[in-house]
Amino acid sequence: MGKKKSFLLLVALFLMRSAYGEQEVVFPKKLLCATHQFAPYVYLEDKRIQGVEAEVFELLGQRLGIKIKIVLMPWARALSEAKSGNVDCLFAAFKSPEREHYLDFTTTPLHISELVFFKHKSTDIDYHSDQDLNGRILAMVRGFKNPENIVAMQSRNQLTYVEVAGLMQSFQMLQKKRAELVLFNRFVGEYILKQNPQLNIEAMRKPVRSTPAYIAISKKRQWPDLIPRIDQELALILISDRYQKIIAGYQQSVQAE
8 A cells, every 4th residue: 555545544544533523413415516627537528527536526425425416617606606605515626825714625635736837849948947937928727726936926027827717728828829838737738638639739847836636615504524524535535446446547548649
């Protein structure tokens, strides 16, 4: 068993013992969870929501005894809907002090997001440090939480943001050379490029940041015992053979020639 699986098992065992006291706990019978098209984690195909995390949520719902419905929408809208309480659940979200005002986050991450820059193959742009970003034009997905160093450079007018609704739109801007860089999850970006071989775009080797992304519950809900239970069951799912088979299937589709 690897270090990651051992850690998750310890988390799950701890949560099993500490999540519940002698008081009876009540969980919702249904959860409405919002996310956005984020293939291969979650996406719509043949009128059905599919992907790594769609399958994880199916397993999670079974283990919790809760019917979970996933709805897809632009990320900025998903954040707004969770803040107002129009949806119960949001995934997969980075933690931030601002978001913690209206969301309760799990302790167990749903995945670790390795953020990298993507560029047009014809350009000689490379990324080794922030100095390489001076004067660059970045296409950024609206509502995404960007690394602090990138935000700071934008606030000092050292680089330019062009906001778009989704990753495919940002790649289209790269393809047309209306933007020079796109910062996004490597796994997701490479999956989309595999599905769209007409795009002359590639990922840079050096990651900007690796950040955990979580399930979050709207603070408009009064379910204090739900997060520990999700943590417990999610940790067990992520160390299971079933999950390893799920993730391997999507990884093969990215790596296949």
